[in-house]
Amino acid sequence: MSTQSYRLPQGGLIDRRKPLCFQFNGRRLQGYAGDTLASALLANGIHLVGRSFKYHRPRGIFSAGAEEPNALVQLETGARTEPNIRATQIELYDGLSATSQHCWPSVEHDLGAINNLLSRFLPAGFYYKTFMWPPSWWLKYEHFIRKMAGLGMSPLDPDPDCYEHCHAHCDVLVAGGGAAGLSAALAAARAGARVILADQDFRPGGSLLYETATIDDRPADQWINHTMAELASLPDVKILARSTVCGYFDHNFLTVAETVSPGNARAPRQRLWKIRARRVVLATGAIERPLVFADNDLPGIMLASAARTYVKRHAARPGKHAVIFTNNDSAYHAALDLHRAGITVAAIVDARPAAGSEVSAQAQAAGLRMIHGHAVVKAHGTKRINAVDVMRCENSVAHGAVARLACDLLCVSGGWSPVVHLFSQSKGRLRYDGNLTAFVPDVSMQNEESAGAARGIYNLADCIADGAAAGSRATAACGLNPPAALPRHPVSQPATGSVLPLWKVEAAHTCHDKSFVDLQNDVTTADLALAAREGYVSVEHLKRYTTLGMGTDQGKTSNINGLAILAEINAAPIPEVGTTTFRPPYTPVTLGAIAGTEIGAHFDPLRTSAMHDWHLRAGARFINAGLWQRPRLYPRIGETEQQTINREALAVRHAVGLVDVSTLGKIDIKGRDAAEFLERVYINRWRNLAVGKARYGLMLREDGMAFDDGTTSRLGDEHYLMTTTTANAVRVMSTLEYWLQVHWCELDVRLTSVTDQWAAMALAGPESRQVLASLASADVGNDALPHMGYREMNIAGFPARVFRISFSGERAYEINVPADYGLAIWEALLAAGKFFGITPYGTEAMAVLRIEKGHAAGMELDGRTTPDDLGLEKMVAADKDCLGKRSLTRPGLIATDRRQLVGLIPVDGRTSIPRGSQLTLQPEQPLPIPMIGHVTSTCYSPTLEHPIALALLSTGRARIGERIHALSPLTGSRVEVEVTPPIFFDSEGKRLRG
């Protein structure tokens, strides 16, 4: 067990009474409650965490927060493993296990580091260039590139953890729990607003957690505790810790990813909040920028604010001998804090020509060495920095003598960039502030405002005041009355001066070294220059070509430096270059959290009929039809599927079968104008349909294409029941509602979907009447209930609607009963039919029966077929208008070469015709072979004892009797077929009328 040799003897917001054991790359280490993985590693003297994306260079801990580009680890193992997790944000827990990514065999000895030597051959746009030229080579090296690319490994096993979604509403959502966010939340909550405060850290406070200054004469962490306690005491305040506001969408809809309880396998792992806020205060703070010089990626180089965080918050020493390199005053705070913690500060290298601010005077008083007008031009070391070269520097160009300073820690500060990600996601417009050298929020597009460092206010007292003012304004905008005057909190913070733009440091002797702009994606200044030379001068193109700003960190530390360098290359002002688009999420969100509980059986609702349990008991094999689960077939032991289908279909042809058709859409239509409504919807006549009769109807889209079909029955004078296909039930209902509500308001018609209210089954076959008669309370003979007739009656004592309609081509009755009676009637029919050999049949046999009868179904109603194509042109009533009718005479729809519905049989009488086959006259032609049609539905006909198919064939009806060829490149088959009429069996319909 390690001794935490870099742990400071006292201080920090850690609990030394709660030691935690963890493993990193197999080494057993110890940290404390309150540590992050990064701070615990530093306390154990570990800087080297991973290898870089492209060159496999050693990389260490660079930041202390969400912006971390380097210290990404593979967290845990097996099914719970997570790749690319920022060590800087993981709250340490007992038993945590993490490994370095993207290195082999180990992070210390990584063979991939050869890329660093080969970097001459891995220029900007490397992938793009390998894709493009020479094209055939890509196939050869794709395998190797894929192996080399990427960072962590995704888990291969199903995720054993659970996740959840939570919806919430509030008056004021405050994103960020730093100085501005806390005071905004408090101001809003005191005025009575419903407040949600979300902070990404496991401990609120933001930069206050490393602040030395006092607030109200109290240490900053006491001010945090005091504020949090008051917030917790107020009603309607919800505080979300470990919660990152990751997306800002339309109409103040925001998503928050909450890590619920790290390391606790029994709690949900993450919770995704979906919050609708009346006002939003974005107190997201600012991110410190790196400085760009040769070999600026070595472990031991970190942001000054990060060094400060580790020393002050975590009592972990990131080094013993530090050099500070800065272009602004904030790093002086870091220098003073490091100095007070006993870390030797060898020098503060300041690119600005002279000192002057209050904080630099404090540094002077502390005896710190300051080197103004100089820059660090190069870092030395292999897996850890051991020295820096310092030179005089003017306008980003170094010159003069090189002084070498030994160090094991280099703290850099290139100024600060407000975190404008959420503001930009909300479509707000940014403005470049030259004094701050940063983009700041300018024009809001939604009900939000930014506060504190998120809009470039860095002075602590101003931040607190700005947050309170924003909170008050947000509350007032919600119609509440905040107090007019806000208390000002005195802060003991020394004043700071200005920032000097310094986007990169150039020195003659380091021009062949790598100066990294984007650490995560290994993008160097040379890459940006090359991309610009190759013409990629737009910032969006530059991003995609060089990968600047991509990856898991989305360039949080690199974007501004990158576009400023591009501006220099283009000799354009920075605002003209602009930024790339900020898209959600702010930090990566695991897919599990996005899916929430909607996985497995909960992915979609499942619809089953009232007879579903019977189907299960009967051993049915199911098929998913939309959300419905329908029995495909009911196999007997020892049967092949084809044997089952044949048996079921033949039972209907020769005896009697029973099929569950509950899934058909059912729409109850009532009203004085119901008949007129049907006339407008369907192509055929409806006014003359008598009560107690059913009719087949076809409806078109306005473009003339068949939309849906089914039977509609007249139940009463002003009462109809429409059936639709299973697949279109929802769309038909919605479309009918559209016409009634938007265009035909004058019609007195009411529509009710009753699909789920009625169980439906078809009793089909020559013996169906016998079976029905034995249970029915009414006469079901051919006179009382002829083909296309309808009667209400009791069946086995249950109320039922019986429709004499047939899809199978046999004498058949469709029986609708209230869903609760469905199973009872189904079982009663089976019992009554036992003597006749009644056979339950599934969708497969049903399809066979309908193909034998040439009925068009989903395959034929594919949105490209007209009534004429389907052979239903005679249905179109001449003396009325209906939806789509006008389109039927448009030139394209009366073209003579349209594909028409025909039947096909194999010439040899036995070869099956693959579904989707293309039809041609010239199978021997060189490719591309001219095609004249395609096979839509196909099956083996047990009735005819040979394969049959339906097809859509150009001028098909005129080709009946011709021999053509069906080609299926998918199955590699070619079948000579004869064109026939689409109805293969009982074309006069004697059986169904009998």
Add this chain to the structure above:
Amino acid sequence: MMLIQCPHCGARDVSEFTYGGPADVARPADPLATSDAQWADYVYMRDNPRGPHDELWQHSAGCRRWIAVRRNTLTHELIATAEPGKLPPR
């Protein structure tokens, strides 16, 4: 995630609604009297404006009414909504 003001149900999340195209497309009174070009214009041609746009949304997971919504296609601002068969007042 837009928030749509349904005239019947109040402010509801966009996920409860189904988009239904522009709201101001009138079906010709006598389709059989239209020319091919006029009919094609009605069936196929739609404006794609940048800015305020009257469009139909069905509250399909709510009252099932086809309401008219005036929406700024650029900013997603919802300007007004109206009952089925009507357009929001200008």
